[in-house]
Amino acid sequence: MATKYVLVSGGVISGIGKGVIASSLGVLLKSIGLKVTAIKIDPYLSSDAGLLGPLEHGECFVLDDGGEVDLDLGNYERYLNITLTKDNNITLGKMFQKVLARERNGEYLGKTVQIVPHLTDFIEGWIYDVAQVPVDSTRERPDVCIIELGGTVGDIESAPLIETLRRLRLKAGQNNFLHCHVSLVPVINDEQKTKPTQAAIREVRSVGLSPDIIACRCSEPLKGPTIDKIAMYCQVEPAQVIAVHDVPSTYHVPLLLESQGLIPILKNVLQLDALTFSSSLVKSGAQTWNIWKSLTAAQDRTLDTVKICLVGKYTALQDAYLSVRKSLEHASMKCARKLEITWLNSSDLEPETEATSPAAYHKAWGSLCTASGILVPGGFGARGTEGMVVAAEWARKKNIPYLGICLGMQIAVIEFCRNVCGIQDAQSAEIMEELGIPGEKVIIHMKEISSTPMGASQRLGLKNTVFQENSSFSKLRKLYETEAPSVNGLPAASDPSKTTATADGEPTSKPSPGQPPIISERHRHRYEVNPAFVEKMASHRLDFIGKDEDGERMEILELRDHPWFVGVQYHPEYLSRVLRPSMPYLGFVAAAAGCLERIMEGKNGGMVNGA
Numbered sequence: 036m037a038t039k040y041v042l043v044s045g046g047v048i049s050g051i052g053k054g055v056i057a058s059s060l061g062v063l064l065k066s067i068g069l070k071v072t073a074i075k076i077d078p079y080l081s082s083d084a085g086l087l088g089p090l091e092h093g094e095c096f097v098l099d100d101g102g103e104v105d106l107d108l109g110n111y112e113r114y115l116n117i118t119l120t121k122d123n124n125i126t127l128g129k130m131f132q133k134v135l136a137r138e139r140n141g142e143y144l145g146k147t148v149q150i151v152p153h154l155t156d157f158i159e160g161w162i163y164d165v166a167q168v169p170v171d172s173t174r175e176r177p178d179v180c181i182i183e184l185g186g187t188v189g190d191i192e193s194a195p196l197i198e199t200l201r202r203l204r205l206k207a208g209q210n211n212f213l214h215c216h217v218s219l220v221p222v223i224n225d226e227q228k229t230k231p232t233q234a235a236i237r238e239v240r241s242v243g244l245s246p247d248i249i250a251c252r253c254s255e256p257l258k259g260p261t262i263d264k265i266a267m268y269c270q271v272e273p274a275q276v277i278a279v280h281d282v283p284s285t286y287h288v289p290l291l292l293e294s295q296g297l298i299p300i301l302k303n304v305l306q307l308d309a310l311t312f313s314s315s316l317v318k319s320g321a322q323t324w325n326i327w328k329s330l331t332a333a334q335d336r337t338l339d340t341v342k343i344c345l346v347g348k349y350t351a352l353q354d355a356y357l358s359v360r361k362s363l364e365h366a367s368m369k370c371a372r373k374l375e376i377t378w379l380n381s382s383d384l385e386p387e388t389e390a391t392s393p394a395a396y397h398k399a400w401g402s403l404c405t406a407s408g409i410l411v412p413g414g415f416g417a418r419g420t421e422g423m424v425v426a427a428e429w430a431r432k433k434n435i436p437y438l439g440i441c442l443g444m445q446i447a448v449i450e451f452c453r454n455v456c457g458i459q460d461a462q463s464a465e466i467m468e469e470l471g472i473p474g475e476k477v478i479i480h481m482k483e484i485s486s487t488p489m490g491a492s493q494r495l496g497l498k499n500t501v502f503q504e505n506s507s508f509s510k511l512r513k514l515y516e517t518e519a520p521s522v523n524g525l526p527a528a529s530d531p532s533k534t535t536a537t538a539d540g541e542p543t544s545k546p547s548p549g550q551p552p553i554i555s556e557r558h559r560h561r562y563e564v565n566p567a568f569v570e571k572m573a574s575h576r577l578d579f580i581g582k583d584e585d586g587e588r589m590e591i592l593e594l595r596d597h598p599w600f601v602g603v604q605y606h607p608e609y610l611s612r613v614l615r616p617s618m619p620y621l622g623f624v625a626a627a628a629g630c631l632e633r634i635m636e637g638k639n640g641g642m643v644n645g646a
Contacts, residue, residue: 077105078185134153150198189242214246233269345359384403384426427451442560
């Protein structure tokens with residue numbers, strides 16, 4: 036069977052929601068029993084997302100293979116329960132590098148290397164090859180490849196990519212290619228305006244593409260006359276105009292699309308009824324869809340809230356912590372709580388802010404003091420780190436649940452060494468080098484990691500963590516031991532002899548009976564805890580319960596006699612899924628919500644009928 040492609044592009048403005056719509060289309064396709072993969076195409080010249088600023092571009096998402104990619108690949112993995120590779124993220128810069136390397140190797144000998152056909156042919160071949168790679172637990176070739184084109188159609192840098200996709204549609208053939216174009220319908224003076232969408236569709240058609248579906252983003256449901264007008268002037272049927280209005284959460288988007296008859300449209304355009312479906316995938320797809328609907332409906336009925344204070348460096352742009360936010364959402368849904376996040380700039384907690392901006396300082400401390408849980412996520416550089424330290428101190432002293440991710444774990448170490456172990460000048464080598472200050476390096480640079488070149492030079496990707504013999508007291512270990520791997524997105528029966536699962540639900544390893552579990556999580560860091568101070572911290576009941584396979588690198592810390600004080604060097608948010616929350620986040624939110632004991636017993640945090 037030929038691979039079928041679903042292209043999602045956007046017009047009018049960027050950041051219109053193409054990633055969520057693309058992921059939601061994948062959810063619908065999987066719900067009827069199809070195997071789905073996804074590719075994100077970005078028109079910028081950067082090789083990958085590793086060196087892009089989080090305040091400009093949003094978070095850098097990390098894959099099993101260490102690929103530093105666009106945040107939309109995180110959406111695909113979370114929604115579709117698949118495991119992608121760095122090849123699933125195409126950037127124009129990466130493609131130029133590959134083509135120019137081939138030119139230098141003489142592979143185009145005697146020819147003038149041009150955008151068309153050499154670059155476009157190379158990108159087309161890349162898409163075809165990646166679309167054949169298995170991405171889920173079936174280990175079979177995907178039936179459908181969803182392609183999201185970043186930016187907006189008409190951008191000058193997108194021209195080679197659009198030409199590639201035009202050619203791909205032609206070669207894929209009829210019934211093997213569907214194009215969904217996402218546009219904007221603004222509301223001005225209570226009137227839904229269609230002119231931006233009309234202009235966007237003209238732009239798309241001028242470059243050789245013709246959308247089969249027009250997904251219209253709007254702050255409110257589209258009115259009948261608006262749909263009819265868009266259909267008339269864009270030369271499509273009214274059924275092909277899909278309203279994607281604002282909903283309570285992004286998890287409602289697949290339901291919104293399905294309610295407007297999108298599955299029959301997908302079946303018709305791609306001739307899906309002519310395919311032979313696996314009965315097991317049809318069954319599991321239907322089960323996953325029912326669980327998805329139940330979970331979303333249960334969240335709508337939830338009244339109790341859990342208030343989390345996120346103390347970070349990049350809170351001015353929430354997408355800088357997109358996976359963190361999604362992981363908190365997954366955990367709160369499991370705990371049957373509505374999530375309320377306070378985005379707190381860590382610099383606002385520092386004494387300097389009290390002098391320069393007293394209002395911001397007191398507001399920040401007010402938010403911290405009223406939080407049910409405090410989370411310090413990852414980040415780089417010295418700015419705001421002292422504010423993170425006082426946040427960790429507050430959580431430790433006041434018995435408020437604390438979760439430190441990557442830098443957040445290192446912050447917890449610095450705070451504990453200063454205020455409990457008596458090492459007054461405890462500091463991170465990263466901060467000392469940047470500020471040129473003296474101190475005791477309780478956080479050190481990993482000697483095997485080079486800072487030049489900077490790109491892809493960190494400790495990246497999926498790595499094993501071994502729980503230590505002295506970790507039987509650990510709440511986090513208990514959660515990992517009771518976690519059930521999943522099959523095709525559905526939770527399997529709990530088996531404590533299995534360890535945590537990879538993104539597609541496969542167990543990462545199986546320890547011998549009676550042995551501490553081994554887990555696999557994704558990493559992205561250059562600095563680590565100095566082993567020389569581990570014993571001193573342990574003497575004050577801060578234990579490093581998880582280490583790397585050599586027993587030398589500190590991976591997990593947990594404070595005894597505290598409701599929840601946990602730090603992890605890895606980024607568990609990268610493996611959190613809608614139907615299978617990350618264990619560190621689940622434990623943290625459950626502790627903040629007061630239902631940790633129930634969650635540790637393998638129960639939901641108060642949901643009805645398991646929904």
